[in-house]
Amino acid sequence: MFSKQLIDYTEKTFKEETITIRTKTMVKKVTDKYIEAESTGPDGKKTLEKIPYGLLVWATGNALRPVVKDLMSQIPAQKESRRGLAVNEYLVVKGTENIWAVGDCAIANYAPTAQVASQEGAFLARLFNQMAKTEEIESALSLLSDEQDKAKNGPDRDAVFGEIKELQKRLRRVKQMGPFEYSHQGSLAYIGSEKAVADISWLTGNFASGGQLTYLFWRSAYLSMCFSTRNRVLVIVDWIKAKMFGRDVSRE
Structure with a gap:
C-alpha cells in the first residue's frame, strides 16, 4: 500500500537491522530445525531451500471463523x-x-485493513439508523393516513395532509444514503529502530515520509485514536517504562 520510495526505505532499514525479506517464497514444510521454502526466481524457475532457524515466529493471515464457513456453506x-x-x-x-x-x-474489493473495517462499521451504523428512521416514518405515515380518512371536516383533513407531506419529505431525505465508498486517509507503519513510514493523502496528492520524525508523528496519531483519556495515559506510561527499562517479553 506504500509508495516505491517508502518500500525501498523500509527494505534498507530492515537490511541495516539484519532482517532479510524474501518475496515470491512459499513455506512448504516446517520441522524442529529448519524451514523448507520454495522460491521463484526471475526466470520463473522454482527452487526448494532448507532454512535453519533457532526461534520461529509464525504470523500468517487470518483464517475464516467456523461461523463464517458455516454461513458460506448455506x-x-x-x-x-x-x-x-x-x-x-x-x-x-x-x-x-x-x-x-x-x-x-x-x-x-478493498484491502483488509483496520482503516477499511472502521469506515465499513461507521457506514453500517448510519445504514441501520437510516433503516430505523425509515420504519418509524413509514409507521407514522400509516397512522396519519388513517386519521385523514377519519377526519370529518376540511381543516382537519388539510392539517393531517400537511403532516403527511412533511413526513414524506423527511422519508425522501433519509432514503438518499448512497453505497459504501472507501476514503483512503493514508497509511502509517512502525518499522522498528524508532522509525516509521507514512504515506498520507494531502490536498491533491500524497505526502511520503520516513524516519524518526515520522515515528513521532506515528505515536501522536496512535494516541489520538485511543478511545479514552485513561487509555492514552496507560499507553504513554507503557512507552515511558519501555524506554527506561526496555520491553518486558517474559511470561510467568
Whole structure:
C-alpha cells in the first residue's frame, strides 16, 4: 500500500537491522530445525531451500471463523468465495437480504485493513439508523393516513395532509444514503529502530515520509485514536517504562 520510495526505505532499514525479506517464497514444510521454502526466481524457475532457524515466529493471515464457513456453506451465491463473504456495495452478503458483513470476514474489493473495517462499521451504523428512521416514518405515515380518512371536516383533513407531506419529505431525505465508498486517509507503519513510514493523502496528492520524525508523528496519531483519556495515559506510561527499562517479553 506504500509508495516505491517508502518500500525501498523500509527494505534498507530492515537490511541495516539484519532482517532479510524474501518475496515470491512459499513455506512448504516446517520441522524442529529448519524451514523448507520454495522460491521463484526471475526466470520463473522454482527452487526448494532448507532454512535453519533457532526461534520461529509464525504470523500468517487470518483464517475464516467456523461461523463464517458455516454461513458460506448455506448460501449458494457464496460457493465461489474462498477468503470470506462476498458483499455488495451496501455490504449486504450476496445471496441474502438481511445479513451484512464487514472487516476480515467480508470481501468488498478493498484491502483488509483496520482503516477499511472502521469506515465499513461507521457506514453500517448510519445504514441501520437510516433503516430505523425509515420504519418509524413509514409507521407514522400509516397512522396519519388513517386519521385523514377519519377526519370529518376540511381543516382537519388539510392539517393531517400537511403532516403527511412533511413526513414524506423527511422519508425522501433519509432514503438518499448512497453505497459504501472507501476514503483512503493514508497509511502509517512502525518499522522498528524508532522509525516509521507514512504515506498520507494531502490536498491533491500524497505526502511520503520516513524516519524518526515520522515515528513521532506515528505515536501522536496512535494516541489520538485511543478511545479514552485513561487509555492514552496507560499507553504513554507503557512507552515511558519501555524506554527506561526496555520491553518486558517474559511470561510467568
